[in-house]
Amino acid sequence: MKIEAHSPPPPGVQRGWLKQQRRVRTWPLMAPAVGLLLVWMIVPLVLTLWYSFQGYNLLSPPQGFVGLDNYVYLLTDPGLPQVVWNTLAIVVLALSTTIGFGILFAVLYDQPFLGRGVARLLVIAPFFVMPTVSALVWKNLLMHPVYGLFAWVSRSFGIAPIDWFADHPMMAIVIIISWEWIPFVTLILLTSLQSLDRDQVEAARMDGAGPFATFFFITLPHLGRPIAVVVMLETIFFLSVYAEILVTTVGGPGLETTNIPFYIYSRALLAYDVGGASAGGIFAIVIANIVAFFFVRSIARQL
Amino acid sequence: MTLKTLLSAAAFLAVAGSASAQTTLTVATVNNPDMVVMQKYSSKFEEKTGIKLKWLVLEENVLRQRVTTDISTKGGQFDVVTIGMYETPIWGKAGWLVPFDDTPDTYNIKDVLPSVRDGLSYEGKLYSLPFYAESTMTFYRTDLFKKAGLTMPDKPSWDQIAEFAAKLDDKANGTYGLCIRGQPGWGENMAIVGLMGNAWGGQLFDMKWKPGYNSDAWKEAVKFYVDVGNKYGPPGMVGNGFNENLALFSSGHCGMWIDATVAAGFLYDPKRSQVSDKVGFAQAPVEKWNKGNGWLWAWALGIPTSSQKSKEAKEFIEWATSPDYIKMIGESEGWVTAPPGTRQSTYDNPAYQKAAPFAKPTLDAITAADPINGTKDPKPYAGITFATIPEMQAIGNFTGQQVAAALTGKATVEQALDQAAANAERTLKQAGYYK
Numbered sequence: 130m131k132i133e134a135h136s137p138p139p140p141g142v143q144r145g146w147l148k149q150q151r152r153v154r155t156w157p158l159m160a161p162a163v164g165l166l167l168v169w170m171i172v173p174l175v176l177t178l179w180y181s182f183q184g185y186n187l188l189s190p191p192q193g194f195v196g197l198d199n200y201v202y203l204l205t206d207p208g209l210p211q212v213v214w215n216t217l218a219i220v221v222l223a224l225s226t227t228i229g230f231g232i233l234f235a236v237l238y239d240q241p242f243l244g245r246g247v248a249r250l251l252v253i254a255p256f257f258v259m260p261t262v263s264a265l266v267w268k269n270l271l272m273h274p275v276y277g278l279f280a281w282v283s284r285s286f287g288i289a290p291i292d293w294f295a296d297h298p299m300m301a302i303v304i305i306i307s308w309e310w311i312p313f314v315t316l317i318l319l320t321s322l323q324s325l326d327r328d329q330v331e332a333a334r335m336d337g338a339g340p341f342a343t344f345f346f347i348t349l350p351h352l353g354r355p356i357a358v359v360v361m362l363e364t365i366f367f368l369s370v371y372a373e374i375l376v377t378t379v380g381g382p383g384l385e386t387t388n389i390p391f392y393i394y395s396r397a398l399l400a401y402d403v404g405g406a407s408a409g410g411i412f413a414i415v416i417a418n419i420v421a422f423f424f425v426r427s428i429a430r431q432l
Numbered sequence: 433m434t435l436k437t438l439l440s441a442a443a444f445l446a447v448a449g450s451a452s453a454q455t456t457l458t459v460a461t462v463n464n465p466d467m468v469v470m471q472k473y474s475s476k477f478e479e480k481t482g483i484k485l486k487w488l489v490l491e492e493n494v495l496r497q498r499v500t501t502d503i504s505t506k507g508g509q510f511d512v513v514t515i516g517m518y519e520t521p522i523w524g525k526a527g528w529l530v531p532f533d534d535t536p537d538t539y540n541i542k543d544v545l546p547s548v549r550d551g552l553s554y555e556g557k558l559y560s561l562p563f564y565a566e567s568t569m570t571f572y573r574t575d576l577f578k579k580a581g582l583t584m585p586d587k588p589s590w591d592q593i594a595e596f597a598a599k600l601d602d603k604a605n606g607t608y609g610l611c612i613r614g615q616p617g618w619g620e621n622m623a624i625v626g627l628m629g630n631a632w633g634g635q636l637f638d639m640k641w642k643p644g645y646n647s648d649a650w651k652e653a654v655k656f657y658v659d660v661g662n663k664y665g666p667p668g669m670v671g672n673g674f675n676e677n678l679a680l681f682s683s684g685h686c687g688m689w690i691d692a693t694v695a696a697g698f699l700y701d702p703k704r705s706q707v708s709d710k711v712g713f714a715q716a717p718v719e720k721w722n723k724g725n726g727w728l729w730a731w732a733l734g735i736p737t738s739s740q741k742s743k744e745a746k747e748f749i750e751w752a753t754s755p756d757y758i759k760m761i762g763e764s765e766g767w768v769t770a771p772p773g774t775r776q777s778t779y780d781n782p783a784y785q786k787a788a789p790f791a792k793p794t795l796d797a798i799t800a801a802d803p804i805n806g807t808k809d810p811k812p813y814a815g816i817t818f819a820t821i822p823e824m825q826a827i828g829n830f831t832g833q834q835v836a837a838a839l840t841g842k843a844t845v846e847q848a849l850d851q852a853a854a855n856a857e858r859t860l861k862q863a864g865y866y867k
Contacts, residue, residue: 186823189526294671379833381836382837384833399829400859401501402826
């Protein structure tokens with residue numbers, strides 16, 4: 130109110146001054162942060178690009194320019210289609226499992242029942258276990274065909290135990306990842322359920338909607354946005370699943386569970402082929418961008 | 433002017449500081465029991481020489497990655513590295529390791545077994561000194577053999593092994609006829625499968641560096657491996673490496689086990705094994721060809737050329753691999769625990785012979801293992817289950833995965849080996865072997 134008491138300066142002057150002030154204030158302040166982020170991104174990218182044109186095996190120096198050789202060897206690798214397929218399979222399977230169970234748990238734990246606080250805490254707990262640790266727990270304590278809990282259960286029913294990592298390696302990996310990420314989905318969806326308008330639910334029930342109709346026509350549409358967010362975030366993480374594979378199957382048997390990150394790791398640190406691994410890294414960026422373009426963007430548009 | 437003075441002052445201080453400080457060596461080693469013992473006794477070395485040791489004890493694969501990336505980029509993090517028979521000749525050739533050509537007389541280099549010395553040399557120069565060495569042998573349960581009325585020959589054939597395994601196999605009671613490695617990796621399943629390839633008359637590469645994985649000999653050998661593995665092996669065999677099989681055999685779950693000779697020390701030790709009084713030892717099995725049936729491996733200590741303290745590092749390595757060290761461990765920890773496989777004097781020692789009945793079969797296996805001539809047809813590479821070329825790890829790991837796929841029925845043996853051979857050929861082509 131005080132400002133209005135002063136005589137207003139001519140409009141043009143004020144606007145110009147404001148504009149100038151804005152330019153002066155934000156730009157130099159923003160520049161270091163933006164510059165740092167840019168360098169942070171550009172330097173590794175450029176280095177990876179540079180290495181991808183080098184024939185550089187750590188064990189047989191010297192390195193030298195080889196043109197597109199690394200890319201030729203990468204793209205003609207007969208295993209590559211399966212590796213790409215595995216990467217996408219992990220993303221799609223883990224996404225559908227985590228979101229399916231996440232919705233179920235969110236709806237269940239939204240209901241009032243005795244000990245709900247403790248139950249909620251327990252359902253969220255797996256998210257705080259480190260990936261390598263949970264992979265080790267699943268590998269040795271649960272899924273091991275001799276000492277594992279599952280083997281013990283199936284043996285006590287007289288069924289031959291399943292050798293998970295040999296017979297169903299991809300399923301085993303997806304189960305482990307899902308176990309880690311269901312809590313995350315549950316947490317996000319549970320929070321958003323709490324903002325669901327109770328009056329609407331009440332009204333629906335008065336109109337004769339059963340629990341299923343309420344779920345499909347009120348709860349699920351309400352969860353649309355958080356689900357889209359979860360899909361985006363999880364896609365980013367599932368594209369780069371690595372620790373679980375390294376600890377359990379080491380990409381095998383054969384190439385059954387080798388995804389792009391693991392493929393790059395095996396090129397870089399098992400074969401010490403820096404050039405080939407860098408070409409793989411560039412390839413992974415391309416794949417991730419394709420996925421982002423078609424998948425994440427179509428969802429993001431709904432937001 | 434002021435800056436210059438400051439800098440020179442700082443430089444002087446740094447020099448003075450490093451001269452007055454104790455020398456500290458950074459030692460990277462593998463987490464095997466023998467190395468853990470070395471770490472425990474290293475305080476004796478520190479007391480004797482005043483040199484301090486900083487330890488980095490890692491799991492085998494992690495160690496290999498850390499050491500390889502450090503040495504190949506001249507990082508200079510380590511003064512002493514633990515490497516094997518695979519790395520030593522390659523790195524020696526690349527000039528990354530300090531040669532050991534002036535060991536003192538007290539070290540008695542002639543006492544080190546010739547096959548081990550050869551495996552750690554490049555063009556006649558030693559590039560690392562062996563801490564312990566191993567070959568392959570067949571372990572079996574004497575009580576189960578007696579019960580089934582079987583006798584293990586001194587040098588069995590794989591056919592006999594399969595025959596015995598069929599008779600010993602008692603899955604209902606948790607006894608599996610035969611335990612062998614299934615875990616994919618060039619040093620894991622490919623070690624045993626590589627021996628089988630040799631025993632069936634095959635080899636890794638022919639004289640023109642064409643891979644031998646898809647040869648008839650290899651196909652027959654891997655079919656045999658997959659067959660006995662699935663019939664008489666424990667469930668989850670594809671996850672079993674040396675340590676898993678050691679746990680299975682020492683807790684009484686295996687009738688036979690074919691693996692590294694160092695396991696003998698553990699199996700025979702009542703503190704660590706439930707079957708210590710029922711273990712028999714025989715040579716590794718042969719088949720159509722009677723050589724190349726046992727691998728040769730040594731964990732050895734070397735010095736990167738990037739180390740600034742190679743003189744002190746040499747002092748430490750010569751201490752840790754000396755006859756006196758072996759004697760000290762034998763006398764204070766028990767002779768069964770003494771690092772095996774490196775020196776003739778260990779095997780000539782009556783105390784060791786008395787304590788370790790596996791001494792002779794171990795020595796026989798190590799002396800028989802020949803990295804140069806072991807296969808039926810001539811080969812261009814040194815090494816028994818691996819070739820000492822930089823590309824071997826990549827080729828071996830891929831093939832290991834393919835063999836694991838065949839073992840678990842994800843692919844047929846033919847498919848798996850054809851893919852392995854195609855991959856090996858691609859890798860060698862990329863590295864410029866065919867010109």
